[in-house]
Amino acid sequence: MDQPDDTTAAHLQELRRGTVVLACLERLRTPDYGYALLESLNGLGILVDANTLYPLLRRLEKQGLLTSEWNTDEARPRKFYRTSQTGERLAAALMADWRRIDDALTGLTGDAS
Amino acid sequence: MTTLTERYVWAAARSVPESQREELSRDLAERIADTIDARIESGASDPESAERDALVELGHPATLAASYSDRPPMLIGPRYYFVWRRLLIFLESFIPATAAAASALGLVIAGGGWEVVGQAIGIGVTVAVHLAFWLTLVFALIERAGSGQWPGTGAAADGRGSAEADPLAWTPEQLPQLPESRRPHRRADLIATLVWLCIAAGLLLWQQFGVVWEDGERSAVPLLSPELWAFWIPYLYVLIALEAGFAVWIFRNDWSPASAVVNVVLNAAFAVPLIWLFVEGRLFSDEFLAVVSPHLDADAVRALSVLFVALVVGACLWDAIDGIVKAAKGGGRGTLSFPGNRSTRP
Numbered sequence: 001m002d003q004p005d006d007t008t009a010a011h012l013q014e015l016r017r018g019t020v021v022l023a024c025l026e027r028l029r030t031p032d033y034g035y036a037l038l039e040s041l042n043g044l045g046i047l048v049d050a051n052t053l054y055p056l057l058r059r060l061e062k063q064g065l066l067t068s069e070w071n072t073d074e075a076r077p078r079k080f081y082r083t084s085q086t087g088e089r090l091a092a093a094l095m096a097d098w099r100r101i102d103d104a105l106t107g108l109t110g111d112a113s
Numbered sequence: 114m115t116t117l118t119e120r121y122v123w124a125a126a127r128s129v130p131e132s133q134r135e136e137l138s139r140d141l142a143e144r145i146a147d148t149i150d151a152r153i154e155s156g157a158s159d160p161e162s163a164e165r166d167a168l169v170e171l172g173h174p175a176t177l178a179a180s181y182s183d184r185p186p187m188l189i190g191p192r193y194y195f196v197w198r199r200l201l202i203f204l205e206s207f208i209p210a211t212a213a214a215a216s217a218l219g220l221v222i223a224g225g226g227w228e229v230v231g232q233a234i235g236i237g238v239t240v241a242v243h244l245a246f247w248l249t250l251v252f253a254l255i256e257r258a259g260s261g262q263w264p265g266t267g268a269a270a271d272g273r274g275s276a277e278a279d280p281l282a283w284t285p286e287q288l289p290q291l292p293e294s295r296r297p298h299r300r301a302d303l304i305a306t307l308v309w310l311c312i313a314a315g316l317l318l319w320q321q322f323g324v325v326w327e328d329g330e331r332s333a334v335p336l337l338s339p340e341l342w343a344f345w346i347p348y349l350y351v352l353i354a355l356e357a358g359f360a361v362w363i364f365r366n367d368w369s370p371a372s373a374v375v376n377v378v379l380n381a382a383f384a385v386p387l388i389w390l391f392v393e394g395r396l397f398s399d400e401f402l403a404v405v406s407p408h409l410d411a412d413a414v415r416a417l418s419v420l421f422v423a424l425v426v427g428a429c430l431w432d433a434i435d436g437i438v439k440a441a442k443g444g445g446r447g448t449l450s451f452p453g454n455r456s457t458r459p
Contacts, residue, residue: 034140035147051172054144055180070139078143 020048020056022098024083025091028066031082057081065090117164118145125174129182137181145171189252197252204244207358208351213237215350219342222321240351286369299364306360314353317346334400345390352383368439376436380429387425391418 023046027037038053060066065087071080083091122141126134148167152158158166171177179186189197217233225232320336337346356379363372390396409417 033147034144035151039151050144050148051177051180054140058140058181076143076146077139079140 016047018094019098020046020052021060022091022094023048024053024056024060025065025087025094026083028081028083029088031069031080033071033078033080037081060087117168118142121145121168121171121174125178128175128178133182137178140181141177187256188249189256193252193256197249201245201248203358203362204248205241207354208244209237209241211354212240212347212351215347218318218350219347222318223339223342303360303364307357310353310357310360314350317349317353334404335398336401338395338398340395341390345386348386349383352379355379355382368436368442370440373436373440377433380433384425384429388422391421391425 020041023041023044024037027041032040034054034057037057038048038050041048041053057066061068061081065084066081067084068079068081071078122138122145125141126138129137145164145167148170149163152163152167153160176186213233213236216236217229220229220232317337321339322333322335359372359375359379366372387396406414
C-alpha cells in the first residue's frame with residue numbers, strides 16, 4: 001500500500017475508531033491490563049495507538065462498560081480491566097451492526113465473489 | 114519509580130481536577146513503566162535512555178492529561194463556536210466605537226482639546242479587549258458547565274443530545290421569519306425605538322447645558338452630577354448603543370428566549386446603577402438640588418424619591434416582562450394574523 005496521504009489517514013482513523021471499542025469489549029471478556037491489551041490488539045491486526053487506547057479504557061470504565069481492579073500480586077501494581085455485563089450487551093449490538101454494515105457494503109459494491 | 118517518571122506523573126496530575134489525580138497518577142505510572150520495559154525489550158532504547166525516550170514518546174504531560182480528563186482541551190467547542198463568533202463580531206462592531214465616541218464627547222465637554230482623540234482611541238481599544246475577554250470567558254464557562262461529555266464521543270458534541278436540558282440549544286422555533294411574513298409594524302417599531310434612543314442620547318447631553326428652569330428663566334445648571342461624565346454617562350451611552358443594536362437584532366431575528374434574557378439583562382444594566390446612584394445621592398448635581406430644594410418639603414422629597422424609583426423599576430420591569438411574553442409567544446411580532454404566515458401556535 002502506498003503511504004496514505006493526510007485525507008486518507010484521517011478517513012481510515014475515522015473508520016477504525018468504533019472498531020477499537022468493539023475489539024476492546026470483546027478482548028476484555030478475559031481481564032487484562034493496558035499494555036498487554038495494546039500488544040495483543042496490534043498482534044491481531046487491530047491497529048491502535050497507546051495514546052488512543054489508554055484514555056479509551058478509562059472512558060469505557062466511566063461509562064460502565066468495563067470494570068477495573070488493581071492487581072497488586074506482582075511487584076508492579078497493574079489495573080486489570082474486564083468487560084461488564086453492560087459492555088457485553090453493547091459488544092453484541094455493535095457486532096451485529098458491524099456485520100450488517102459489512103453485508104450492506106458487500107451488496108453495494110456488488111462483489112459476489 | 115525514578116525521579117524523572119515521578120516528575121512527569123506529578124506534572125500531568127496537577128493539570129487535572131483533584132478528584133482525578135490519584136487515579137491518573139497510578140494509571141500513568143503503570144503505563145510509563147510498561148512503556149519503558151517494552152522499549153528495552155524491543156531494543157528501541159538502551160536501558161539507560163529508555164525512561165527518557167518513553168517520556169518523550171508520551172509527549173507534554175498536560176496534553177497527555179487532557180486526553181485522560183473529562184474536560185475538553187479547548188476553550189470553546191463546536192457547539193458554541195458559531196454563536197460565540199457571531200456575538201463577538203456583532204458586539205465588537207459598534208460597542209468600542211460607541212464607547213470611544215461617548216468618552217471623547219465627555220472629555221470635550223470637560224474642557225479637553227485635541228489630546229482627547231488619543232484618549233478616546235485608548236478607551237475604545239480597552240473596551241474592545243474587555244468585551245472580547247469577558248464574552249469569551251462566559252462562553253468558556255458555558256462550555257464547561259453541564260454535561261461532562263468528551264467532545265466527539267457523545268451526542269452532546271454535535272448539539273443534538275441534550276436539546277431538552279440545554280437552554281442554548283438550537284430549536285426550529287428560532288428560525289427567522291421569512292421576510293414576506295413579517296408584520297409591516299416591525300419596521301415602524303424599529304424606527305420608533307431608534308428615534309427614542311436618539312432623543313435619550315440627546316437629552317443626556319443637553320441636560321448638561323440646562324433644562325432647569327428657575328423662576329421662569331432657563332439657567333445653565335446641569336441636571337445630572339458632572340462627576341458622572343467620568344464613567345456613568347459614557348456607560349449610559351454604551352447602554353443606549355446596545356439597546357439600538359438590540360432593537361436591530363430583534364427586527365432581524367424576532368424575539369426568542371435568548372433575546373428575552375438579553376432584554377432582561379439590558380434593563381437590569383440600566384435600572385440597577387441608576388437607582389444605586391440615586392440612593393447614594395450621586396445622580397443629580399448639587400446645583401440642581403439647590404435650585405429645587407427651596408420648593409420642596411421633606412414629605413415631597415420622600416414622595417418624589419419613591420415615585421422616581423418606582424418609575425425606573427416599573428418601566429424596566431414592564432419592558433423586561435414584555436420581552437419575555439413576546440418570546441414565550443414564540444416571536445410575537447409578526448407570527449399572528451398575517452396572510453401567508455402559516456406558523457400555527459396554540
